[in-house]
Amino acid sequence: MAIQKCAQNSDVFNEICIASRTVSKCDALKAKIEGSTKAKITTEKVDADNVQELVALIRKVNPDVVLNLALPYQDLTIMDACLETGVHYIDTANYEAEDTEDPTWRAIYEKRCKEKGFTAYFDYSWQWAYNDRFKAKGITGLLGTGFDPGVTSVFSAYALKHYFDEIHTIDILDCNGGDHGYPFATNFNPEINLREVSANGSYWENGHWVETKPMEIKREYNFDGVGPKDMYLLHHEEIESLAKNIPGVKRIRFFMTFGQSYLTHMKCLENVGMLRTDAVNFNGQEIVPIQFLKALLPDPASLGPRTVGKTNIGCIFTGVKDGKPRNLYIYNVCDHQECYKEVGSQAISYTTGVPAMIGTMLVMKGLWKKPGVFNVEDFDPDPYMEALNKWGLPWVVDENPTLVP
Numbered sequence: 001m002a003i004q005k006c007a008q009n010s011d012v013f014n015e016i017c018i019a020s021r022t023v024s025k026c027d028a029l030k031a032k033i034e035g036s037t038k039a040k041i042t043t044e045k046v047d048a049d050n051v052q053e054l055v056a057l058i059r060k061v062n063p064d065v066v067l068n069l070a071l072p073y074q075d076l077t078i079m080d081a082c083l084e085t086g087v088h089y090i091d092t093a094n095y096e097a098e099d100t101e102d103p104t105w106r107a108i109y110e111k112r113c114k115e116k117g118f119t120a121y122f123d124y125s126w127q128w129a130y131n132d133r134f135k136a137k138g139i140t141g142l143l144g145t146g147f148d149p150g151v152t153s154v155f156s157a158y159a160l161k162h163y164f165d166e167i168h169t170i171d172i173l174d175c176n177g178g179d180h181g182y183p184f185a186t187n188f189n190p191e192i193n194l195r196e197v198s199a200n201g202s203y204w205e206n207g208h209w210v211e212t213k214p215m216e217i218k219r220e221y222n223f224d225g226v227g228p229k230d231m232y233l234l235h236h237e238e239i240e241s242l243a244k245n246i247p248g249v250k251r252i253r254f255f256m257t258f259g260q261s262y263l264t265h266m267k268c269l270e271n272v273g274m275l276r277t278d279a280v281n282f283n284g285q286e287i288v289p290i291q292f293l294k295a296l297l298p299d300p301a302s303l304g305p306r307t308v309g310k311t312n313i314g315c316i317f318t319g320v321k322d323g324k325p326r327n328l329y330i331y332n333v334c335d336h337q338e339c340y341k342e343v344g345s346q347a348i349s350y351t352t353g354v355p356a357m358i359g360t361m362l363v364m365k366g367l368w369k370k371p372g373v374f375n376v377e378d379f380d381p382d383p384y385m386e387a388l389n390k391w392g393l394p395w396v397v398d399e400n401p402t403l404v405p
Helices: 002-008 023-036 051-061 072-085 103-116 131-137 151-162 190-197 237-245 260-271 289-296 336-343 347-364 382-390
Strands: 015-020 040-045 065-068 088-091 140-143 166-176 201-205 208-212 218-223 227-233 251-257 280-282 285-287 310-321 324-335 372-375 395-398
Touching: 002 015, 002 023, 002 347, 015 023, 023 040, 040 051, 051 072, 065 072, 065 347, 072 088, 072 131, 088 347, 131 140, 131 372, 140 347, 151 166, 151 237, 151 310, 151 324, 151 382, 166 218, 166 227, 166 237, 190 260, 190 289, 201 227, 201 237, 218 251, 237 251, 237 372, 285 289, 310 347, 324 336, 324 347, 336 347, 347 382, 382 395
Parallel strands: 015 040, 065 088, 088 140, 140 372, 166 251
Antiparallel strands: 166 310, 201 208, 201 251, 218 227, 227 251, 280 285, 310 324, 324 395
């Protein structure tokens, strides 16, 4: 989806190389879009786990930027390749280890759990550690330019710049009111999605992490364009970066909506071991249960034509302006079927792909470009917010929102 939006913006992206381990998928996407864009489209085969393959491809293509749309497992190898070749790096989600039983990774992870107080398998420390090396190389690393993280963090920077002197609380609300008609399916990569929602929740409050049991905290909220939905507190990566980058913030929480059928299926799968990430022996062959489950579930890319309804994703802020309390809600509503009509994808893909293109465009144009590794809220939010309106994700400002208890 992000590639399709880049192709629509051919004044900026006049040459696009699509690369993957499965080059046939790249060729199919090229065939789909090359007749409707002025951009030159090429395809290449590459293993994103192999730094030297990535380096060879980058040197062959000689791009201005590398947009990483692979799984979070490949973030570090792609960053390594960008460092070696001196090319700017952009992604949509922070690094997560694929093998969570690896002893070296496990030792670092357990140390972080004790020091920081949250047990999620993903955090920004691995990528932030590249800052000095990116700075010395004179290249930009832009992290997390999807919707959440990404747009929600830009909303936060925009609220602070234009509406608040101090932001005290941020509640990030991610509502998918879509219906795909399947008894159970995930709207993005099942392995990543199910690992995320079955883990402990956590939120930032008064300078430290507070961890909760999975799905322990539930709220109901009436979403514009969707209606009332149950939502649950999760750990999410932008909480970590916003706690670092929004001065004086006292609490940050992240909520995502789930229906009871989804939660029942997920709990059953967890109880029988299908969400395990370690390998098990089956008939003499090693398999990872959650990866096997991914092969059984509907491909998220196939959900577009059958998904109806809307998403509503945004942030509710409380704080102070000119000495007076202020509340604010900035959000976007996106229609699944409208997205499918435009690009052949459902709204979950659309709301990630548009911001990925926008962040990459701002680096390409030099508006968001400086040496080092940064999150999106480190930059001026105004050109990003303007581009959201232009490229299909218009946003709404509600100055009298219902707050989340």
